[in-house]
Amino acid sequence: MATMKSVKTGDRNHIAVVDVERPVPGPKDVLMKVRACGICGTDTFFLHIGGMPAGADGSMRSIPLGHEPAGEIVEVGAEVTDLKVGDRVVVNPQGVPSGIIGCGGEHGALSEYLLLEDAEIGRTVTLFPDTVPFDVAALNEPMAVARHCVNRSEAKPADKVVVFGAGPIGLGATIWLKLRGVEHVVVADVIPERLETALAVGADAVINSAEEDVTARLTELHGQAANALGQPRAGTDIYIDAAGVAAVVNTTIDSAKWGAKLVMVAVQKKGADIDLGGMLRSELTLIASQGYPTEIFEVTPELVEHHERFAQLISHRIPFTEAEHAFELALTPGAAEKVVVTFDA
Known part of the structure; x- marks a missing residue:
């Protein structure tokens, strides 16, 4: 069984970096190698409360974190026709059937790989060119x-x-x-x-x-x-x-x-x-104003065009091997503007 590392909620205000089974894409799915993922206030909120409520007794369950990814496709299901290995993509975290990515769903994007179910350009993912760094593309969401x-x-x-x-x-x-x-x-x-x-x-x-x-x-x-x-x-x-x-x-x-x-x-x-x-x-x-009912991929062309301007929003780029430090920054008021976790190629 192939495994990968993934970030989940641990004790309150702490993450847990765990080994989990690497997903295998089905016929309509693709597997993305995550190359960058931003840390959002929603991620830190889940850390503050210790995960997600699990029942009426007030118990909490650990959940995978991360919903602001950019990466490249490394495996493609047999029935997927509009995506190929090597495509650089950003993701709609709300466009998968198993629940919102990184917000209580089955999958989190602060992982070495991310399964994208029922993958389709314009609904699940969209492409971006290699002129845009992965860390800036991760600002799409x-x-x-x-x-x-x-x-x-x-x-x-x-x-x-x-x-x-x-x-x-x-x-x-x-x-x-x-x-x-x-x-x-x-x-x-x-x-x-x-x-x-x-x-x-x-x-x-x-x-x-x-x-x-x-x-x-x-x-x-x-x-x-x-x-x-x-x-x-x-x-x-x-x-x-x-x-x-x-x-x-x-x-x-x-x-x-x-x-x-x-x-x-x-x-x-x-x-x-x-x-x-x-x-x-x-x-x-x-x-x-809540979320992005129609905007998730409408923004991508302008993000690409003006990527140097948007890049100025990133204050810290932290390697995945230092994920705990990345979250320490994100949890400390005033310590960082935008933290993006980066992954090796």
């Missing part, structure tokens, strides 16, 4: 999340936008907004290094929200408008929450002009007080 957020915002070129949170999703949204031709995009965060990255990928201005008055700075940058009661507010049209803290929502409510939008793409922390009544004063529209 999170950039689809960011793209859906921007699509949900319906931002137009004349709009003025602020993105809260300069992590991968916030910075990805910033890039998509600028590629969409949006006139002015501001990024707010509390970590100076992340704000530097925001400027490098195309933000027009940044705000250190730990040191600056956000509303005053937005008014300076986007002009002055008013809410439904005629009270002075910033001229910002769209607020994007890629941070997931109540302070962002309340800052938006305090700053929002009449008819502004708030797009929420980050997972919100529970138990925080939010001034919902304040939304009335601006008729603020709250828009939720």
Whole structure:
């Protein structure tokens, strides 16, 4: 029996690197050698809780991790006609029948090999050229999340936008907004290094929200408008929450002009007080953005075209042999922007 190494949840806040059976593709499947896989906040969430709930008794089961892979096909089932050995592919983690890859399904992409069931270009995988490094191609899934957020915002070129949170999703949204031709995009965060990255990928201005008055700075940058009661507010049209803290929502409510939008793409922390009544004063529209209903492969051509720009989102490239260190970085607040685990050829 051929085996491979795979990362699973271990004790709380720890991974386990285990030997498991190497998958064998069926007639409609392909086997991908994973060459790079990003670490997502979802992965660290599963580590924080110790896996996935297994039953009503509160017990947890260990699950394989990783849902942001890029790699190359090494085996092809007899009935697969549009893929061949050597093809470089990115994956739709939600496009397999055995459950979402790396989020409780049977397979995780932080493994040396990944089985892709019922493989089909445009549904399960899509191709990318050898001009794009595997680590950058592995950004395809999170950039689809960011793209859906921007699509949900319906931002137009004349709009003025602020993105809260300069992590991968916030910075990805910033890039998509600028590629969409949006006139002015501001990024707010509390970590100076992340704000530097925001400027490098195309933000027009940044705000250190730990040191600056956000509303005053937005008014300076986007002009002055008013809410439904005629009270002075910033001229910002769209607020994007890629941070997931109540302070962002309340800052938006305090700053929002009449008819502004708030797009929420980050997972919100529970138990925080939010001034919902304040939304009335601006008729603020709250828009939720979840996943990538259509965007998973729509983003790939532009990711390929602008891959050097997207590459700036990666702060750490860590070899699979040092997977524990990669997760230590990902679990430590402020230690890394985007960690991508790389595999030998």
